[in-house]
Amino acid sequence: MKGLFFSSKKRHIVTTKIEHDCVLNSVRWLEKLGAKVTYLSVDEEGFVNLKELEKAITPDTLVVSIIHGNNEIGTIQDIEEIGKICQKKGVLFHTDACQSYTKTKIDVKKGLDLVTLNAHKIHGPKGIGALYVREGIKLEPLLHGGGHEKGLRSGTENTPGIVGFAMAVKLAKRKYVKKMERLRDRLIKGIEEIENVKLNGPRKKRLCNNVNFSFNNIEGEAIGSYLDSYGIASSTGSACSNLVEGPSHVLKAIGLTDLQANTSLRLSLSRENTKQEIDKTIKILKKVVKKLRWISAIK
Numbered sequence: 001m002k003g004l005f006f007s008s009k010k011r012h013i014v015t016t017k018i019e020h021d022c023v024l025n026s027v028r029w030l031e032k033l034g035a036k037v038t039y040l041s042v043d044e045e046g047f048v049n050l051k052e053l054e055k056a057i058t059p060d061t062l063v064v065s066i067i068h069g070n071n072e073i074g075t076i077q078d079i080e081e082i083g084k085i086c087q088k089k090g091v092l093f094h095t096d097a098c099q100s101y102t103k104t105k106i107d108v109k110k111g112l113d114l115v116t117l118n119a120h121k122i123h124g125p126k127g128i129g130a131l132y133v134r135e136g137i138k139l140e141p142l143l144h145g146g147g148h149e150k151g152l153r154s155g156t157e158n159t160p161g162i163v164g165f166a167m168a169v170k171l172a173k174r175k176y177v178k179k180m181e182r183l184r185d186r187l188i189k190g191i192e193e194i195e196n197v198k199l200n201g202p203r204k205k206r207l208c209n210n211v212n213f214s215f216n217n218i219e220g221e222a223i224g225s226y227l228d229s230y231g232i233a234s235s236t237g238s239a240c241s242n243l244v245e246g247p248s249h250v251l252k253a254i255g256l257t258d259l260q261a262n263t264s265l266r267l268s269l270s271r272e273n274t275k276q277e278i279d280k281t282i283k284i285l286k287k288v289v290k291k292l293r294w295i296s297a298i299k
Helices: 002-006 021-031 050-056 079-089 159-171 174-191 220-229 249-253 258-262 275-298
Strands: 012-016 036-040 061-065 092-096 114-118 129-133 210-214 264-268
Touching: 002 021, 002 061, 012 021, 021 036, 036 050, 050 079, 061 079, 079 092, 174 210, 174 275, 220 264, 220 275, 249 258, 258 264
Parallel strands: 012 036, 012 061, 061 092, 092 114
Antiparallel strands: 114 129, 210 264
16 A cells, blocks of 8 residues: 555545554555545445445545455455446555455456455465565555565565465365355354344355354453353454454444444354364353353343
8 A cells, every 4th residue: 555655646545444454554644644545434244335435436546445355244345346446447456355365266357456465364374475466556665675576575585484375375275165164154053042142244245264243241352261261262353453442443334332342252263173163162152151141140
C-alpha cells in the first residue's frame, strides 16, 4: 500500500472496515501523509456491497484493497466480481489472501493486480511471505540497500524460509480442503447444540478452517482460558494482535454489540486435526460453557 502510494499522484484508497490490521494501520498512517481513505461497511455476514464499492471509486482512486478470506469470521469475498469493477473503473485491486491461499481458488488473471500471501497459514515457516505484482505496476521500495528482489526490497533473502514456503505450497492439496470443510461443519453443528450461541460470519462462502461464535452471556476470554487448560487453543480476535484491548473491529463491523463481541471466540483447524479432536473440543466446550454460565448466574 505504501509502495503504491509513494509511486503515484493519486491520493484516494478504498478498503473495508474488516481488513487485517496490517492494511488498516498502513492506510491510517498514509492518511497522515495526505491520503483520503474510504472504509466500506459490510453486511452481517461480512460481505462487501458491490454497488457501494463501485460508487466509492473516484477518478483519484489509486487502489481498492479488500481482504479475500477474513481471518476472524471466515468470510470469502467474491474477488472476481470486485476485480471486474476495478478494471471497469481503471483502478488497481489488491487483496490480502494470506488466509485463503491454497484453501480456495485464486486466479490472478481475473482482475487481480496485487496479492499478499504468507507461509505460516499453510504450515510453512514463520517470517516469510510473498507479494504478487502484476507486470507493469510500479512500486516505490520502502527498504533501501543492495537492491535485492529486483530493487523492490533490499535485504538478504531468507533462503530457508523461501524454500519452506515453496514446499508448503507443494504439500497443499484439494483433498485437505474437503477434509477441513467436513471438520468445520462438524464443529459448527456441535457448538450449535449449546443454547444461546450465534455463529459469526457466513455458513457458505466461508474459509474451510474457521469457526467463530458468540456465547452472549459469558466472556470469550474466560472460555478460552478454560479451553487452554485442556490443551485447546482459541482466540478472541485476530491471532496476530498483541495485547489489544476492546472488542474486535471485525465483529463490530458486522453489527455485534460490545457485549456480543466480547463473548465471541474463534476456533481454527487444520488438515492435521481429526474427527476425534473435534468431538473432544465440542464435549469440553459444552462443559466449560455450562460451568461459566452457572458461575455467572450465582454472582
